[in-house]
Amino acid sequence: MALKKSDLYSSLWRSCDELRGGMDASQYKDYILTLLFVKYVTDKAKADPHSLIDVPAGGSFDDMVALKGDKEIGDKLNKIIGKLAEANGLEKVIDLADFNDEEKLGRGKEMQDRLSRLVTIFADLDFRGSRAEGDDLLGDAYEYLMRHFATESGKSKGQFYTPAEVSRVLAKVVGIGPQTRQDQTVYDPACGSGSLLLKVADEAPRGITIYGQEKDNATWALAKMNMILHGNEDADIRKGDTITSPQFTTGSALRTFDFAVVNPPFSLKSWSNGLEQDYGRFEFGRPPEKNGDYAFLLHVLKSLKSAGKAAVIMPHGVLFRGNAEAAIRKQLLRRGYIKGIIGLPANLFYGTGIPACIVLLDKENAQARTGVFMIDASKGFMKDGNKNRLRSRDIHKIVDVFTKQTELERYSRLVPLVEIADPKNDYNLNIPRYIDSSEPEDLQDLHAHLHGGIPNRDLDALAGYWDAFPSLRSALFKDNRSGYSDLAIALEQVQQIILDSDEFKKFASDVRAIVDDWFSAHRPILQSINETTVPKDLIAHLGDDLLARFKDVPLLDEYDVYERLMTYWHDVMHDDVALVLGNGWLEAAKPRAARILGYDKNKKPKFEDAHIQFGTGAIAERYVMDLIPPALVVGRFLADQQAQFDEFTAAAEEATHQLEEFVEEHAVEDGLLWEALDDKGKVTQKSASSALTDISEAGDDEAAEAIAKVISFLKFESGAKKKAKEAQTQLERATIKQYVDLTLPEVKQLVLDDKWHTTIATRVAGEVTALTLTLVERIQQLGRRYTETVGELDAALGELEAKVARHLAEMGVGS
Known part of the structure; x- marks a missing residue:
């Protein structure tokens, strides 16, 4: 397996x-x-x-x-x-x-x-x-x-690793891709364990020549091992301090490379200790003695060929700090070396929680550069334990926007150098100066609070919904007066009105159709998965096409849809594809015995969770179905047996319900079933039978009848549960047999259609549901906000005050 x-x-x-x-x-x-x-x-x-x-x-x-x-x-x-x-x-x-x-x-x-x-x-x-x-x-x-x-x-020892998601962004935005030649070079002067270099190499399908330097001996060893483990045995990884003792030199000059990527230690105070030769790196100014950020940035710039490109992770301070750093920044901008700035979310990196940015350097046609392309990607992330992580959607959006130089409101902008050089900015690159990423303020309308009605400007802000569902606005709202509207229905009816709308139903149907068409287009590729398939290329192809198909769909963010696919890929599909690659479709679909994960303190084996189990203990039969969940096999081939099992289960549950109701009613103190309780306060076959004998001898006919009835309930419940258990065992045995009998077309249908297609379609439909809930919440918020006017509230307050005054007067309190 x-x-x-x-x-x-x-x-x-x-x-x-x-x-x-x-x-x-x-x-x-x-x-x-x-x-x-x-x-x-x-x-x-x-x-x-x-x-x-x-x-x-x-x-x-x-x-x-x-x-x-x-x-x-x-x-x-x-x-x-x-x-x-x-x-x-x-x-x-x-x-x-x-x-x-x-x-x-x-x-x-x-x-x-x-x-x-x-x-x-x-x-x-x-x-x-x-x-x-x-x-x-x-x-x-x-x-x-x-x-x-x-x-x-922790903080002091997390520097050997750049998160894989950030590494992927750097690798893609630096300009490495299918066109990159094997003889081109990439360099990381603070390579840590080499993860960033390897992500770059991963973007070059024809290969790329790797160079790196790392001063920590143990981390350097990790990088050497990492290169071998990834099939890059010939990578040149050297040991030493890059600033004081660069290992890639040609005489008194630094060796130059086509590309450079680096995540150096932030704001290193000891960067110049032992520095004897600067190799011409500080021609635009010497960095502050107690802050090495620009020392690394200038080292990278000097290590680039005449058309070289680099992506450098830096703390945000390099964008706006003054004095020596401001002078260096001014020189770099005037020469056009800074192509772009990408602001990242806070708390991405191990060793620091501060937000960082990616500085894109590009020497090619630098003198002709007229602006700096900026992206504020600080709000795109997910929580992962005590850290933040970029999602697949965040990575793709950053790369797409930067590569295509797309300007998006509150996200990205090509900032002209003349604006950056303007005295009010004075070469300050702090991103909020140029991109306002804050959400528009939700303004309160005083006139609406005084006189009622929902401001039309708040409804106009939902124009995307009204464009997609043209008749919905008139179904939900009616005119109040100029510039204001009222809800035409009760607040609690808003969601159902939207869901029942023919336009909404068509929208949901159209979204499903797009997913169906997308899957149908790729089904031939998916059903042809074999040992030659490259999973990362497969999912890139699938994901890019899904993005393209949803690009012009109103309301839905294509990157949200893409994230639904990628989450499923990482959680499930990747493993499924790996199983098919390694074992073939038929073998991968077969049940296997559950593995032993370890042993407890009594040396008893601990098994992984099984989908189907017969018996208990170490000798039990435990089956795991890695590729096809049993429910899919049952649903397609054993629906009748499942229905029979469901019928017996429902009967058992109903019997249990009736028994519990009867016992709850009569097993109270001095109740008809009081004598039938055992030491634990439960009614059992044994305790009820014993009590029935005693009660019958005492001549209490009513209690005897009740106990006899509970005994019949217990017997019926036991019989119903036994039938349900037998039906379950028969169903599970039939399921195991069905797995063995599956043909290749059946396996592919179960995996492709019943599992992958159905799940992805359901997850994308979840985006439609989410946007509906967003609209409902906003309408209800506006409705509640302006339901009662200030005058009505004042009148209600007056009535309450008068009521309190009357009560006080009746009690003889007050004047």
Whole structure:
């Protein structure tokens, strides 16, 4: 069975759990990533005889597996890793973690058991089907671990990782794409673990030559491993401080590159410590001694070829700070080197919560540049734990708008250099000076509060809805006086009037038709998924076409629709495609036995959740259906048996309901069923039968009749539940058999039509529902706001005051 991304993440999370406690994330990441590396290169060497990594005898993951339970496992793991490192010149790269460290891993049996469990977790993974040139499952795993480690490492140690979503934006807006040549170069002077460079390389299908520098030794080692894991063994990653000791030089000059991307440490105070040679980097001014932001920016600029392009992540301060930085900024703008500024949301990065921006540098035709293209993307994100993350829709919108230089109200604008140079701005690039991204203020209308009616200007602001549903406004509102309207219906009827509107129904139907046409157009590609399919290209093709089809649909934001697809892709479809790629349609559709995830303290196995289970305990039959949920198989092939099961279940539930009602009515103190209660206050067959004997002997006919009735209820309920359980078992057995009998066309129909198409259509319909609710909420808000005039409220207040005065007078209080 092919390895699913979700299963891989689960295994990696468990491996982290094995080490958590003895050390923090910045330390145990070295152990996890080393094992991941050894396992991957071992599997790759088995699958690819031309692998650039040599796995020597005694230096493979298989040799690690043989050590499980060995008393000297820690020392022997170090030796295995040492052999692999020596065979590939990776000393001080993959051998940084000490697997024999008793302080971190425990002593004696504790270390032996911990490392044995750790090796077992990785032994269950199979990377032979992972294709770095296609869908990089391992890359996803690495990203998952990097995000996890960065989150746990906290402020001081999260600098080794640039969030994948931000990396994708930089890679796309810097100008790398299908046209990029393999001999073109990309450079990151503060490359961390290399994730940003790899995202850039991912945008160049023909390849690109990678260069990077990182001063932290452990992080440099991560970058070296990361390059190998992603099939970029020839990437040139060097060690050292980029500002004081740049490694890519030609004599006294810096080496230049076609592209550069970087996420340098923000506002580094010690940037100039040990600086002896500036390599001409500070020709436009020297950055402040206690702030290194412009030192990195100027280093990147100097490292670009004459037509080079760069994307640099910077704190917002570089856009507006004064003194030396203002002078540098002025020179860069006058020479046209700054092509664009993209403002990002706050709290995206590990190590800081401040908002950052992307500064786009471009030397090509710089002198002819007449403006700076600005984007305020600060409001487009989702919450993810204690951090914010860019969604797929946010990434696509930023890239689309910047690439096409599209001006959108409150989002993007090409700002002329003459405006930036104007004395009132004085080369200040602070984005809010040029783009007002705030939402329009919801103004209160004093005249409406005094005299009633909803201001027409508030209704005119909903013009998009009235354009899409021309007759709806007149159905909801009636004229009050000039410039004002009243609701023609009760507030609580607004939603139903909208939903019942023929125009709304047509709109919803049209949206469904667009999705249906879109899916039909791509169904031939989807049903042809095989081992040659590249998932990232597949979803890019699907997503771009869906965006295009919804671009001109009124009311709906095409990026919201796109996000519905992408969320489903990341949650479900990606794993489905991976299963089909790895196993083929028929094999991927078959039920499999549930896996053992671990063992409890009594050494009993803990299984993953099963879709269908027969029996209990360790010997139970547990089936998991990865590709096709049982409900889809039942719905298409076993509807009659499902109906029978539903009938028995409904009968059982009704019997339970009647029993509960009868007991609740009569099992009160001194009630007819009081004697039938057991020690726990429940009525059971045993307690009722015993009570019936006693009551009959006492001659209480009414109580005896009630207890006899409850006994019949209990028997009927038991019988109904038994029939329902038997029907469920029969249905589930028939379901398992149906899976085995599925043909290839049936599998594809279930996955493509019943699962993917139906789910995506339902999710897009959710956008229609959402926009409807937005309209309803706004109309109800306006209706409630102006329902009662100030005069009416004043009159009501007067009546209340008079009423209080009368009550006080009756009580003899007051004058």
